[in-house]
Amino acid sequence: MKNKIFDAIIVGAGPAGASAAYLLAKAGLEVVLIERGEAAGSKNVMGGQIYSIPTSQIIPGFEKEAPLERCVTEKRLWILTKDSKISMSYKNPEFSKPPYNAFTVLRAKFDKWFVSKAKEAGVLYIPETLVEGVIRDGEKVIGVQTGRQQGQLFANVVVAADGVNSLLAKNAGLHSEIKPENVALAVKEIIDMPSNVIEQSFQLEGNQGLTIEMVGELTKGMLGTGFIYTNKNTLSVGVGCILSDWVKFEMSPYDLIEEMKSHPAVRPLLRGGQTREYMAHLIPEGGYNAIPRLYDHGLLVIGDAGMLVNGLHQEGSNLAMTSGKFAAETIIEAKKKDDFSRKTLSLYKKKLDRSFVMKDLKKYRNTYPYLENHKVLFTLYPQIMNDAAREFVRVDGTPKKTKQWNIIKNTLAKRNLWNLIKDGFSLWRAFK
Amino acid sequence: MNLEDKLFLDRYIVDDEAHIKIIDPGLCALCDRKQCLYTCPAQCYKLEEKKVVFSYEGCLECGTCRIICDEKKNIEWNYPRGGFGISYKYG
Numbered sequence: 001m002k003n004k005i006f007d008a009i010i011v012g013a014g015p016a017g018a019s020a021a022y023l024l025a026k027a028g029l030e031v032v033l034i035e036r037g038e039a040a041g042s043k044n045v046m047g048g049q050i051y052s053i054p055t056s057q058i059i060p061g062f063e064k065e066a067p068l069e070r071c072v073t074e075k076r077l078w079i080l081t082k083d084s085k086i087s088m089s090y091k092n093p094e095f096s097k098p099p100y101n102a103f104t105v106l107r108a109k110f111d112k113w114f115v116s117k118a119k120e121a122g123v124l125y126i127p128e129t130l131v132e133g134v135i136r137d138g139e140k141v142i143g144v145q146t147g148r149q150q151g152q153l154f155a156n157v158v159v160a161a162d163g164v165n166s167l168l169a170k171n172a173g174l175h176s177e178i179k180p181e182n183v184a185l186a187v188k189e190i191i192d193m194p195s196n197v198i199e200q201s202f203q204l205e206g207n208q209g210l211t212i213e214m215v216g217e218l219t220k221g222m223l224g225t226g227f228i229y230t231n232k233n234t235l236s237v238g239v240g241c242i243l244s245d246w247v248k249f250e251m252s253p254y255d256l257i258e259e260m261k262s263h264p265a266v267r268p269l270l271r272g273g274q275t276r277e278y279m280a281h282l283i284p285e286g287g288y289n290a291i292p293r294l295y296d297h298g299l300l301v302i303g304d305a306g307m308l309v310n311g312l313h314q315e316g317s318n319l320a321m322t323s324g325k326f327a328a329e330t331i332i333e334a335k336k337k338d339d340f341s342r343k344t345l346s347l348y349k350k351k352l353d354r355s356f357v358m359k360d361l362k363k364y365r366n367t368y369p370y371l372e373n374h375k376v377l378f379t380l381y382p383q384i385m386n387d388a389a390r391e392f393v394r395v396d397g398t399p400k401k402t403k404q405w406n407i408i409k410n411t412l413a414k415r416n417l418w419n420l421i422k423d424g425f426s427l428w429r430a431f432k
Numbered sequence: 433m434n435l436e437d438k439l440f441l442d443r444y445i446v447d448d449e450a451h452i453k454i455i456d457p458g459l460c461a462l463c464d465r466k467q468c469l470y471t472c473p474a475q476c477y478k479l480e481e482k483k484v485v486f487s488y489e490g491c492l493e494c495g496t497c498r499i500i501c502d503e504k505k506n507i508e509w510n511y512p513r514g515g516f517g518i519s520y521k522y523g
Contacts, residue, residue: 036511038445042519043493107523128515147514165495167511178499185496187473189438190522234522246471247500253473254435277522278438280473280492282499 006030006124006155008331009144011131011168013040014107015050015317016303017161018114019058019324020331025121027332032153033118034146035127041111044163045188045281047229047236047314048107049211052100054318058325059117063100067109069231070209071095072102078265080216081386085265096208104209104229104236106190133171134158134299140340141172141298156340157331159300161324164282166305174301175292180247181372182286184224184311186240187253189261191273195233201269202230213314216382218260222249223371223378226260227314228269235273237261240283242372253280285311288365294352295345300327308352310360312367319357326351370430374423376415381423384411435475439490447516450488452476452497453508460484460506467500468507492518 008024010017013035021033037043049072055062074091095101119125126146135143135152143154160168164183169175202210214226224241239253239260246253261270284290284307291308294301302308303320310319330348334340352358371377388407398406415423454460466484468477474490477497491512498509511517 036514038515038519041523043517044523045520046523048523108520109523111523130511130514165498177502178495180499180502183495183499185471185473185494243471243496243499247465247467250467250470252470252475254438254475258433275433275438275441277441277520278435279442279518279520279523280494280496282495 003152003154006032006153007335008032008157008159009034009153009155010159010161011144012161012163012303012305013115013125013127014044014111014161014163014303014320015114016305016320016324017159018111018118019321020159020161020302020327021123022058022114022118022121023325023328024331025118025123027328029332029335030124031122032124032126032155033115034129034131034144034153035115035125036130038128039108039112040115040127041108044107044111045186045279046107046316047211047227047238048105049102049229049314049317050105050110051102051315051318054321056099058321063103065113067105067113069104069106070204071100071207072104072211073204073208074210076210076212078212078214078216079382079385080214080218080263080265081383082217083264084386084390086385086389091210093205093208096206104211104231106231106234131162131168134168139297141296144168157298157300157334157345159302159327160305161302162305164284164304166301169292169301169305172296172299174294174296174299178284179286179290180244181242182284182290182307183243184240184283184285185243185246185253185280186238186283187257187278187280188236188238189257189275189279190277191235191237191270192233192276193235193273197272198230198233198235204230211314214260214265215378217379218256218263219378220249220251220256221375221379222246222251223375226266228266234276235270237266237270242285243282283311283316284309285368287311287368288358288361291361295342295348297342297345298340300330300345300348302327308357308361310364312364313360315360322355322357323352326355364431367430370426374426376423377427380414384414439474442492443519443521444489445516445519446489447512450486451510451512451517452486452488452491454484454486455506455508457483459504463504463506465503468497471496471500
C-alpha cells in the first residue's frame with residue numbers, strides 16, 4: 001500500500017500547534033496533530049494567561065465556551081526587600097467585559113478544550129505518541145518517525161510545535177543546544193482556595209482576576225521574578241529565574257519557592273491554602289538574538305520551539321497562537337502553489353517579521369543581556385526604593401526637609417551619582 | 433512543605449525504563465560543581481557514596497539537567513515514551 005501523504009503533521013498540541021492544526025483543518029486541509037502526553041496539556045505549564053484578541057483570531061467567540069479561570073482586570077508589580085514591599089498596580093474593570101484583554105487559565109483544562117475544537121474541525125489527533133525525529137528525502141523533510149510500531153507518518157509539511165526543548169527542531173538541524181542564559185527555569189504550585197476567599201483577599205468582584213509580578217530580594221540577586229495569578233478557586237504561585245543564574249548562585253528552585261511563599265507580603269495571601277500540584281518548566285527567554293532558523297524545506301518551527309516568548313511582558317501564549325496562525329496561512333499558500341520548498345515557506349518568517357511578534361522581540365533584543373549585567377536592578381534598587389519609602393512614611397519628628405536629605409544621602413551612599421546616571425541612561429537604552 | 437511531599441501530589445505514569453541516563457558515571461566524579469544536584473527542580477540527582485545517581489521516576493521533564501551539564505555533556509536526555517511520565521492535572 002502506498003503511504004498516505006497528509007498536508008501537514010503538527011508535532012505538539014499546545015496553543016501553537018493546536019492553533020495551526022485548527023486553522024488548517026478549517027481550510028479543508030488534511031492535518032495530523034501528535035501529542036506525547038496522555039492528554040493535551042498534561043505536559044504543559046505556564047503562569048498562565050491567554051490573551052483574548054489573539055485567541056479570538058483563531059477561534060472567534062472562544063470566551064463563551066473555553067475553560068477560562070478569571071478575567072485579568074488588574075496587574076500588580078511588587079518591589080520587595082527581605083521584609084517590605086512597594087506595590088504598583090493598574091486596575092480597570094473594563095477588562096472584565098468584551099473584548100476583554102487576558103484570562104488566567106490552567107493548561108491541562110485549556111489545552112484539552114483547544115484540541116477538542118481542532119478535532120471538531122477535522123484534525124486527526126494522535127495522543128500518547130512521541131515523535132523521535134524527522135524523515136528526509138534529500139534535504140526535504142517528508143514526515144516524522146514516531147515511537148509507535150510502523151510509526152512513520154508522511155506529509156508535505158511538518159510543523160515543530162514541540163515546546164521549549166524542541167528535540168525535533170534540533171533533530172532537523174535547525175538549532176543546536178539551548179544555552180543556560182537563554183532559558184528561565186520556573187517552578188510553580190497550584191494552591192487551592194475557595195473563590196470567595198480569593199475575591200476577598202485580592203479585592204476582586206465576580207469573574208475578575210489579577211496577576212502579581214514580584215522583583216527584588218526574593219530572587220537573591222538572580223535575574224527573575226516571582227508571581228501569583230488568581231484562578232477560579234486556586235492560585236498559581238511560582239518563581240522563575242534565568243537558568244545560568246540558578247547554576248551560578250547555587251540555588252535550588254524548590255527551596256526558593258518555599259522562601260517566597262513565606263515572605264511577609266506573600267504569606268497572608270496563601271493562608272489556609274493547600275498545595276495541589278508542583279511543577280517545573282523552562283521558558284525560552286533568549287529573545288530575538290536566540291531565535292533559531294524557523295523554516296526549512298518542508299518544515300516550520302512555531303511557539304516556544306522557536307523561542308517566541310516576550311518574557312518582559314509575560315507574553316508567550318499569544319506569540320505561540322499567532323505563529324501557529326501564520327504557519328497555517330503559509331501552508332495554505334504553499335498547497336495552492338503545490339510548492340513546499342524553503343523559499344515558499346519563508347513566507348512564514350516574513351509574516352512574523354511584519355507582526356508584533358518579531359517587532360517586539362527585536363525591540364527588546366538587548367534588554368536581557370543588559371539585565372544580566374545590571375543585577376543591581378534586582379538587588380540594590382529595590383533596597384534603595386524601600387528605604388526611601390520607609391523614611392518618607394515614618395512620622396518621627398524629623399523635619400521633612402531633613403528626611404529628603406536623608407533619602408538622598410542614603411541613596412548616594414549605596415550608589416554614587418555617576419553610577420545612578422549611568423544606570424538610568426543604560427536602562428532607557430535597553431528598553432527604548 | 434518539603435519537596436518529597438510535593439512530588440507525591442503529582443500524577444506520574446511511570447515507565448519501566450529510564451528516559452534519561454548518565455552516560456559515564458565515572459565522569460561525574462571529575463565534575464567540580466555538580467550543578468545537577470541542586471538545579472533539578474525534582475531533585476532527581478543525588479549524591480550516594482560520593483557518586484551522582486539519577487532516578488527518573490520523579491522527573492518533571494523540564495530539560496534543565498541536559499542544558500546545565502554543559503561542561504561534561506554527560507546526560508543522555510530523551511522524553512519518556514508517548515503516554516508516560518509526568519501528567520499534570522492543573523498545569
